[in-house]
Amino acid sequence: MSEAGVRAAELADAAVAGDRRALARLLTAVENRTATAEVALRRLYPGTGRAHLVGITGAPGAGKSTLVAALIAEARLAGRAVAVVAVDPSSPITGGALLGDRVRMQAYASDDGVFIRSMASRGHAGGLAATSTAAATVLDAAGFDLVLLETVGTGQSEVEVARTAATTVVLEAPDMCDEVQAIKAGLLEVADIVVVNKGDRPGAQRTAAQLRAMLTASASPRPAPGAGGEAADHPRPKRPDVLVTTASTGEGVPALLAALDRHRAAGRDGLADAARLARAEAQVWEIVAERLRDRLHRTAAGPTTESTLRAVADHRLDPYAAAALLLASLAGGPPRA
Amino acid sequence: MSERPIKVLIAKPGLDGHDRGAKVLARGLRDEGFEVVYTGLRQTPEMIATTALQEDVDVVGLSILSGAHMTLLPRVTRLLRERGLDDVLVTAGGIIPDDDIPALREAGVAAVFGPGTTIAEVAAYFRTHVRQPEG
Numbered sequence: 001m002s003e004a005g006v007r008a009a010e011l012a013d014a015a016v017a018g019d020r021r022a023l024a025r026l027l028t029a030v031e032n033r034t035a036t037a038e039v040a041l042r043r044l045y046p047g048t049g050r051a052h053l054v055g056i057t058g059a060p061g062a063g064k065s066t067l068v069a070a071l072i073a074e075a076r077l078a079g080r081a082v083a084v085v086a087v088d089p090s091s092p093i094t095g096g097a098l099l100g101d102r103v104r105m106q107a108y109a110s111d112d113g114v115f116i117r118s119m120a121s122r123g124h125a126g127g128l129a130a131t132s133t134a135a136a137t138v139l140d141a142a143g144f145d146l147v148l149l150e151t152v153g154t155g156q157s158e159v160e161v162a163r164t165a166a167t168t169v170v171l172e173a174p175d176m177c178d179e180v181q182a183i184k185a186g187l188l189e190v191a192d193i194v195v196v197n198k199g200d201r202p203g204a205q206r207t208a209a210q211l212r213a214m215l216t217a218s219a220s221p222r223p224a225p226g227a228g229g230e231a232a233d234h235p236r237p238k239r240p241d242v243l244v245t246t247a248s249t250g251e252g253v254p255a256l257l258a259a260l261d262r263h264r265a266a267g268r269d270g271l272a273d274a275a276r277l278a279r280a281e282a283q284v285w286e287i288v289a290e291r292l293r294d295r296l297h298r299t300a301a302g303p304t305t306e307s308t309l310r311a312v313a314d315h316r317l318d319p320y321a322a323a324a325l326l327l328a329s330l331a332g333g334p335p336r337a
Numbered sequence: 338m339s340e341r342p343i344k345v346l347i348a349k350p351g352l353d354g355h356d357r358g359a360k361v362l363a364r365g366l367r368d369e370g371f372e373v374v375y376t377g378l379r380q381t382p383e384m385i386a387t388t389a390l391q392e393d394v395d396v397v398g399l400s401i402l403s404g405a406h407m408t409l410l411p412r413v414t415r416l417l418r419e420r421g422l423d424d425v426l427v428t429a430g431g432i433i434p435d436d437d438i439p440a441l442r443e444a445g446v447a448a449v450f451g452p453g454t455t456i457a458e459v460a461a462y463f464r465t466h467v468r469q470p471e472g
């Protein structure tokens with residue numbers, strides 16, 4: 001192994017052995033997608049898959065960070081080690097980010113059984129950073145029982161977390177979701193558990209009842225008669241539990257933790273095997289796509305590509321023909337303009 | 338990704354409720370392209386040091402207007418050193434009399450910024466004094 005490789009392996013081993021500084025530095029390497037991170041992740045991967053990865057998503061202000069803090073409190077009572085990855089958006093213009101989720105969790109800042117890490121999305125859409133899954137893998141390897149992943153919370157399109165997390169919690173606040181929104185909701189479709197937070201506010205129970213009615217109606221327990229074998233593989237909407245919490249007081253949070261544990265246990269019994277496979281698939285394809293993109297950019301960089309792009313800009317060449325030219329250059333053929 | 342953002346922790350040590358400056362600074366630094374972690378109010382030196390460690394920040398910025406800087410700031414720098422974070426740039430701002438600055442520098446606070454400091458000044462200082470990130 002190279003000298004850098006040895007350093008990466010040492011960092012990974014130290015992180016697993018409980019060295020928090022090493023863990024933090026490894027997470028930085030992961031965020032920056034360095035060579036160290038790749039060596040370390042490959043070393044750590046076989047020892048992962050033990051933590052329960054829980055995604056927490058929902059609109060800004062719904063109470064995600066407050067609920068994460070309440071879940072930490074509850075899990076700590078049971079002596080479980082908890083890690084958090086909290087993602088906030090990066091400015092597309094300056095690249096800067098204000099990472100403020102931690103403010104609500106600082107009561108646990110000095111608890112040895114808790115590790116909280118803020119992450120900027122760094123241009124990645126879908127509510128997570130491109131490296132959030134890898135960060136969760138590292139925390140899994142470091143021995144945390146529960147890894148909570150808080151998304152940016154930009155809205156209905158934020159379904160990516162469901163591909164990373166074993167259990168996805170979608171947070172709503174009372175009357176934040178009118179019926180129309182729930183029906184078109186991409187987010188609710190990926191929920192394993194729906195939580196109506198701010199249970200201390202009027203309308204919380206009513207919102208929960210509406211959601212229950214709607215989610216039951218949309219979930220079809222079996223394929224339509226006569227649909228044939230094909231329909232059996234067709235992804236059907238889940239039928240999530242709907243719970244009410246008051247994150248700011250902790251009310252309803254023990255029941256939520258119990259529901260998380262139940263969902264996890266059901267997954268262990270094999271029900272979630274398809275989800276695990278989907279997660280593996282997403283992870284591998286992500287890497288493949290990234291490598292291909294890099295290779296294409298490297299191979300295709302140069303004056304020939306520039307003149308191809310110029311031709312498209314001037315409407316002398318259509319974008320499909322240009323794409324075919326760039327693809328040919330990736331396959332090894334000489335690009336012709 | 339070649340140029341990664343500098344990561345900064347803005348923390349409010351002690352029972353000081355003045356958070357306007359810290360928030361102005363946090364937002365301003367975000368707009369300057371920094372990744373800024375904000376702790377919120379009433380942080381003990383232990384909380385600040387552990388947060389800096391977990392977040393692996395390049396800079397710790399302590400905002401304090403309560404007058405307790407001579408006891409709190411040296412505690413933060415000592416804890417940072419004890420946790421092996423001696424390469425982190427530690428800075429402070431708020432209401433800190435000039436007479437106290439030499440002792441704070443002695444304790445490991447690299448620079449102190451008072452009222453009227455512009456975000457551009459702070460950003461420029463951070464960019465030139467932060468440790469070089471390793472490959």
Ligand code: B12
Binds near residue numbers: 354
């Ligand atoms: C607004 C204000 C308040 C507001 C605070 C609102 C809030 N949420 O922030 C209120 C009314 C609540 C308040 C209350 C009190 N206040 Co008051 N308050 C002020 C005042 C007038 C302005 C502070 C301010 O917001 N400035 C604007 C911001 C943008 O500036 P800044 O904080 O200085 O930050 C700038 C720089 O210092 C620097 N900076 C700041 N932090 C950092 C950190 C880093 C890393 C860097 C690089 C730079 C940096 O960059 C910023 C941008 O330029 C000051 C007087 C003054 N002129 O400063 C008194 C002052 C700070 N308050 C004072 C006092 C005594 C109090 C009270 C104790 C009064 C009382 N007896 O009740 C209470 C305490 C409240 C508490 N819980 O702590 C005293 C403190 C005396 C001291 N330290 O010796 C001051 C100095 C007034 C005085 N001359 O006596 N206060």
Ligand SMILES: Nc1nc2c(ncn2[C@@H]2O[C@H](COP(=O)(O)OP(=O)(O)O)[C@@H](O)[C@H]2O)c(=O)[nH]1
Binds near residue numbers: 245
């Ligand atoms: N009344 C009430 N307020 C809450 C509750 N949970 C969170 N909040 C408040 O809602 C606001 C947003 O909370 P936060 O956790 O930051 O939401 P996030 O943006 O989804 O992470 C804060 O002011 C919280 O104090 C709750 O259960 N009841």
Ligand SMILES: [Mg+2]
Binds near residue numbers: 065066100101150
């Ligand atoms: Mg939040």
